[in-house]
Amino acid sequence: MSLRGKTVIAGIGHTKFGALPGRSTISMNVEACRKALADAGVEKGMVDALYVKYPTSAYESKYGQTLAEAMGLRPRIGGVWDQAGASNASMISFAAMAIEAGQCEIALVAASDNPKSGTRQAYEKVRNGDGVASYGWFGIAPGYAMIARRHMAQYGTTHEQLGAVAVVCRANGADNPNAQLRKAITLDEYLASRWIAEPLRRDDCCLVSDSGGAVVVMSARRAKELKVKAPVPILGFGQGQTSWEVAQRPDLTATEAVVSGKTAFKMAGLAPKDIDVAQIYDCFTITPILTLEDYGFCKKGEGGPFVASGAIARGGALPMNTSGGLLSETGMPGMQLVIEGVRQMRGEANLQVKGAETCIVSNQGGVMHTHSTLILGQRL
Amino acid sequence: MSIPEPEITPVNAPHWQGLREGRLMIQRCTKCGHHWMPAREDCPSCLHDGYEWVQASGRGRLVSWVVYHTAFNKAFAGRVPYSVAVVELEEGARAITNIVNWRDGLRADQPVELAIEEEDGVALARFRAV
Missing domain, CATH: 3.40.47.10 (Thiolase/Chalcone synthase)
Structure with a gap:
């Protein structure tokens, strides 16, 4: 059933x-x-x-x-x-x-x-693993940076492509009266942003x-x-989890979005081509790139060119994070994406995608340890 | 400020003792032969509860690396920029480590070899990209 x-x-x-x-x-x-x-x-x-x-x-x-x-x-x-x-x-x-x-x-x-x-104490704790603190392995952003570096090496993903995600989310957030950060950036401004954990810069990181x-x-x-x-009807949902810490993960750039998305699409009876608007978890800019390719919106490894092509911008084939996402609306971990998905499906979003009938929402946790997907349909 | 010291337990003690003696010791399952790091009681591959400590060859490949420009822990405030890397040993186990010559430029899948260093009294299994 x-x-x-x-x-x-x-x-x-x-x-x-x-x-x-x-x-x-x-x-x-x-x-x-x-x-x-x-x-x-x-x-x-x-x-x-x-x-x-x-x-x-x-x-x-x-x-x-x-x-x-x-x-x-x-x-x-x-x-x-x-x-x-x-x-x-x-x-x-x-x-x-x-x-x-x-x-x-x-x-x-x-x-x-x-x-x-x-408090932000939990975010400053050591990552799991015997003695890793002695090697200086702390923080969430460096975990994503480790994945981003591997993706760049494996698939040729560039800083400019990471920046394309930030530029789109920040532009959408700038137009959202409820957004915490209402300041659009250009790609040049992004590229001038300081390093946090190379290859990630400040503007690759979500808000607090x-x-x-x-x-x-x-x-x-x-x-x-x-x-x-x-x-707003829930047409499909699915989850996926890996328990491996980043270092232990056999393939750093394969995420649980694959199984999560597949399960959700199957329930909904839909495919990526049927999706009109996307709210994709953007804790760091590398995350939507991985998620979009693992959902099947483009081939594996082509997430970088996909986000830089204009596809995720307003008027693109798959407008993404229309309220600014974690990078611009609020660093809240995920619920704002569900809420914006609902607004889009009601036809009452601030940056409404005209005629949008389906919205995919990704939620993602840890350093890509957990993934959960919702596919929403137009309001009843 | 000194780097954080590892918490030595009965399970991980042979690893840290080995480093003090210049050897990288890792665990191998006595049933299926799987090698792993970090130290744990049971084989994560076949769940067997028997293992032995073996000396790793010290050869491996660089999976990925990052360069910290922000210290996420105050012990590292005076050490930025510094690099942390993931290395896969020849035996298959994976380690969080530092590459001692990261400033010379690194590439993914580059061969690495063990370069044990002592810092603040802690012997660490670092690697050199070759």
């Missing part, structure tokens, strides 16, 4: 993006959930499932129950997901499966973190943001009964 279109995203909500000093992750989650429920036109008392991504910056045991208490909820099912940036799309998938399995009817899926004003985001998931049937104003 295919779950294609069985469930919908009925409501979306988010906080402001940027520096929100003094805001707890619980409060930002509650704000996002309050707005998502209002957007869906659903009373809190109808919610019977709560899935939440734990704040990466500061682990907290039983975080889901703490959030449920803050909202006065008694979920029938739910939990805290630990797949880093892939968590949001994965939680939406699990909510969809739980709904279809009769385990719940209306799910809230939420994520919040405050690395900008709160305080933020919260949430969506309401329910069955298409329930959305109709409740007269939800703009339910």
Whole structure:
């Protein structure tokens, strides 16, 4: 039995993006959930499932129950997901499966973190591996830089191609009134940006943001009964995970987007050529290049030329990250991409892609350890 | 500021002791012959719980490398720019390491050979690109 279109995203909500000093992750989650429920036109008392991504910056045991208490909820099912940036799309998938399995009817899926004003300790920790700290192996950006370097060596990917991703996302963010960073850049400005971990520059790296985001998931049937104003159907979803740390991964440039995308496309009965707009996880500029090729929008190794061709820009064949993505809208790990996908499918995005009927959303976590894909369809 | 010292455990001690004696010791599964790094109790290939310590040849290839221009840990603040690399040993195990002559220019898949160096009292399995 295919779950294609069985469930919908009925409501979306988010906080402001940027520096929100003094805001707890619980409060930002509650704000996002309050707005998502209002957007869906659903009373809190109808919610019977709560899935939440734990704040990466500061682990907290039983975080889901703490959030449920803050909202006065008694979920029938739910939990805290630990797949880093892939968590949001994965939680939406699990909510969809739980709904279809009769385990719940209306799910809230939420994520919040405050690395900008709160702690960033988790991001400074040593990468896994015996003694790697003695060799100076720290940080997330260098993990992606290791992958980027290999991709450049294997496929000839250039700095200018990495820069093409930054230029597109920054241009889209500049036009988004809600974006944290509203400053477009040229390729020359990108190339003058300082090195962080070569081959990645500052402008290859996503923002650090305080933020919260949430969506309401329910069955298409329930959305109709409740007269939800703009339910967006979930046509397909899929996940993929590798557990190898970067050094241990047999092929540094093969990502879990392959299996995740294949699973989602199969459920949706669609192929890359059927996708009108894309929200692709852009924690670093190399990530969309890898994801687009592993999804099959171009051949393996041709992600660089693809992004530099204009295909992902406004008016291109596959407009990408139309609200600015992690590079420009907010560094929030993934939920903003789902929310923008929903806006596109409702026809109410700030940079609306005219006539767009399908949107692919990628969420991705760790240093390409986890991947999760959603394919959304035009509002019912 | 000194570099962080490895945390020596009963499982990884032969690796770090070997480096102090000028040898790169890695684990090999006594059932399937798979070699691995970093040290762990069970074979990640066949899950067998028996292994032996063997001396690696010290030859391998450079998989990828990065150059840190930002210190992500304060012990390395005075060391930037520095390079961290992934090396695949001839035996198949993979290591996070430093390439001692990275400033001369590197290329992917370049052959490397073991160049053990002591820094702040820690013997490290670094490599030289050849």
